[in-house]
Amino acid sequence: MNMQPLEEFSSTSKIPLSVASANSEMPFGIDEMFFSKTDKRGVIDAFNSVFLRVSGFGAEELHGAPHKILRHHDMPQAVFWLLWNGLQNGHPVGAYVKNKTKNGKFYWVFALAAPVENGYFSVRIKPSSDLYLQVVELYKEIRTAELSENLTAEESARRLLLRLAEMGFPNYSWFQSTAFCTEFEARQNAMKLPTMPDVVNTQKVSQLTSDLQHELNALAVEFDSAEILTANMKIFAAKLDQGRATINEIAKNYDLMLRDIQYHLKTLLTPPRASGIWASPEEKKANFMLCGYHLLDEVVQGYIRENAQHGAEELHQIDMLRSGYKAQSDSAVDDCVKSALTVRRRIDFLLRMVLGLSTIRIACRVEAGSLSKSAQGLDTIIGRLDSFHDTIEARMVKIQDLVTNILQCIGKSEH
Ligand SMILES: Cc1cc2nc3c(=O)[nH]c(=O)nc-3n(C[C@H](O)[C@H](O)[C@H](O)COP(=O)(O)O)c2cc1C
Known part of the structure; x- marks a missing residue:
């Protein structure tokens, strides 16, 4: 026509x-x-x-x-x-x-x-x-x-x-993935159908991955904010008659190690995730493709019922689309696993570096103890360093827990 x-x-x-x-x-x-x-x-x-x-x-x-x-x-x-x-x-x-x-x-x-x-x-x-x-x-x-x-x-x-x-x-791809999964789930609920375990799992992975990214960003901000502490330490050292060189040296070493950690941490922060209308983080892609796969599965069943005698060409195309979406979802999930394992390895490495940083902090405290009255201001800086270490260590443990949860959701508990 x-x-x-x-x-x-x-x-x-x-x-x-x-x-x-x-x-x-x-x-x-x-x-x-x-x-x-x-x-x-x-x-x-x-x-x-x-x-x-x-x-x-x-x-x-x-x-x-x-x-x-x-x-x-x-x-x-x-x-x-x-x-x-x-x-x-x-x-x-x-x-x-x-x-x-x-x-x-x-x-x-x-x-x-x-x-x-x-x-x-x-x-x-x-x-x-x-x-x-x-x-x-x-x-x-x-x-x-x-x-x-x-x-x-x-x-x-x-x-x-x-x-x-x-x-x-952040972009349209992000929106359409959330909207599709939300509608897919709402429809399942309205039809009183059981939720699909793979859809629920990829949604959990998606949430955990965005929590992980949030924690990594927050950790980077904590490290950036510590720069002021070493700067203050150097200013304080300059005013000292006794112990000036030692405290200055400690501040310099702390500063160097801090920058090294910041450099390594930056490699874990993904580049701007929202660039371009169709750019999609792997976990969002996994969700979208998986819902697409299930929906197309339903289409295939309906098509077979309605067009038993004809429409083989269309059916073939829908079937190809369906298996393609499943393959893309699986591969996006694999990429999520790879990223999670990279985060785990690098955070383990950073935790060892933080241990070194902590040793310098302790050296600072010992030195401050020997300086008696003239070092009173240093105690305040060391107190701040202590709470900085508590915060970053807690964040790093949380990051490792999130990685463990992601891997468990995907059924790849430990590697
Ligand atoms: C696969 C496909 C499905 C579409 N479905 C619809 C639809 O359901 N409703 C609709 O208004 N436009 C649909 N469109 C878009 C129309 O082609 C058209 O762009 C739109 O109606 C706006 O028309 P206009 O650009 O002439 O204003 C679809 C396009 C494609 C390729």
């Missing part, structure tokens, strides 16, 4: 578009799932029965029609800019979408769209989480800005990304 513009579909509809229907929602079940396949231009060439029923179009109307026949006026063009940007750069894209049926009703979906050979494949589920409700409000705000400020699709996408960052999602 040839592509037809949206206007034709509206004018041929038997049901007039009315305010009443535009404001009413087209119902569908939480257990239902729609999918469609398009060519590279977004022209529909395959779909399932749920897609057909909910959209309200006839099969002959959908075949060969552009996907935008479902476009709802409330949808920010920012979302479609991101959708196409991701797909054309080879990334799967997850997005909340408000669609319009043939007779003007609306329905919301969470859609996963992905590049396949000769086009794109998309699968949609009913969103039901709290995040979805927040996104509905966010879309209203972005759409209003688009219209009132006359923003281009790209400008509007930048605005959307900024707002997502304010909500705690």
Whole structure:
């Protein structure tokens, strides 16, 4: 069937578009799932029965029609800019979408769209989480800005990304991974299905990995803040008549070792994790791909039921996508294990260096003891050094515990 513009579909509809229907929602079940396949231009060439029923179009109307026949006026063009940007750069894209049926009703979906050979494949589920409700409000705000400020699709996408960052999602990839897993889990709960252990585990790994990164950053900040203590020690030494050279030497040695530790620690801090719209940390990628794999598994089962006699080509493509997502999720999990083991090795090494640092601190205390009254100010500095050591040692133990928990979650307890 040839592509037809949206206007034709509206004018041929038997049901007039009315305010009443535009404001009413087209119902569908939480257990239902729609999918469609398009060519590279977004022209529909395959779909399932749920897609057909909910959209309200006839099969002959959908075949060969552009996907935008479902476009709802409330949808920010920012979302479609991101959708196409991701797909054309080879990334799967997850997005909340408000669609319009043939007779003007609306329905919301969470859609996963992905590049396949000769086009794109998309699968949609009913969103039901709290995040979805927040996104509905966010879309209203972005759409209003688009219209009132006359923003281009790209400008509007930048605005959307900024707002997502304010909500705690450093980039779109991060957001879509969280949204997909949240909707996947909410749907499982609503359908009273047991939670999937692998999904729960990768989510735990994701949380632990972000806690680990937070602790490593906090540790680096602690080390940076210790620089002032050695600077103070040197200033204090300069005022001393007796013991000046020794205290100065101790401060210098402490300072040198501190900088060495800071250098090694920096290698553990991952480079800015949020650079680029589609950059994704391994743990987020693992989550996204795993939910994709499970959803596609459901699509495959549904496809076999619906198209027992035909559609072998599409089925093959979905099946390839499904196994590809599983492989990518597994490999992302392996990378998480590798990173966790690197952190463990380096923190063990740093703990030994901190032991050396501690020896210098003790030498400082012994020297201060021999200086009697003139070294009273030094006690305060040594007291601060003591609490610095308590803090960093506690943080390093916490880091090792987080690594252990990550490895346990993945089932690789000790290496
Ligand atoms: C696989 C795939 C699925 C799509 N699904 C939808 C959809 O459900 N609803 C929609 O409005 N647009 C969908 N689009 C995007 C449309 O092609 C189009 O970009 C969008 O409706 C905005 O149209 P406009 O850019 O002409 O305003 C999809 C595109 C692809 C490639």
